[in-house]
Amino acid sequence: MNYKDLSLIGSIRVQYSLYKSTHPLFQRWMRQRHKTIQKDDIDDLVLEYTRDKKSLWIDSFGHCFSKYDQKIISIEPVFAQAMLKTIPNIFCRGDLQNPDTHQEIAKTFNPEIVVYFKSTIFKYITISKLTENVLALRNIYPALCIYIDLQFINYNKIKYPVNNVIQQIQENLPSATLKRLPLNGLLINI
């Protein structure tokens, strides 16, 4: 049974649950929003790459770090629009997998760097699809910083250890800088 076979209830409560479960920065922001958002080493690493640049965080709830970088603009999926509409510098778009959407986003916001922070766009895909997506986005945006969780990448997990997979990604993206992070994390800068 695919969830698309059922009648998803269109309530804010459901949107909130779905968005929160798939966007770790939103989860953290909700938990800490009355305090200063605590950063970890990975956050610092990503924010270092975007420092002094106009950064666009796609499907990642970059607003979480707006206290550290006020220039952050977030682009979020349209299903979360009703829930996020009162938060500043968040803009929603329909099909975030469509190159035309990205052409429009690039033209409208003119970012210097685009960040994907554990985005759903980089989940449940093969290594070749990951490569294809990164290259397609790199053709549109001047720089990309993509933090993925290799746990969600679809490869033969009983044949290849994570190091081999990272090596394969590096071979597919020779101009990218890859950094292995704890807990199956991988940072791709290109």
Added chain:
Amino acid sequence: MAFSWRVRQKTFFAESDIEFEQDQRIIDWLDSSKKTWVYGETYFNDKLDLTKDAKNAEQALVFVKTLMNIKTVEYLCKPLIDIPRVCVAINKFLLYTTEVNNVAEDYNQALFDFIQHIFKNRKIDYYYLSEDNGTYFNYASPTTQFFIT
């Protein structure tokens, strides 16, 4: 009250009393009258006659829904080889290995071969999704399932 992700996902839908297909398959296959040894899941407990003693179990259910080395799965399954009915349900995104293994390139085939290697000369019914794009609740309930008799 904290709900499991499976229970919460069910509340997202207008339909009442839904059961995920992969859970329903397990419910239908397991015999509620047989002594059952279960690892990794409590969801089916009220539908089963549970035993903590794997040696005397008539059937077994192994659920892999946390990050797990493939060697640990083998370690979990090997003591179950003499149990007449065994169901192994695996979230295939959560397996890992620390070394390159000489197995089939196709992940689904490699998983089948792996289970067949443990449960030699047994009949195995195998269910999986060749294209798993995250829309099948597989983090709540594994979609790769082996029914061994």
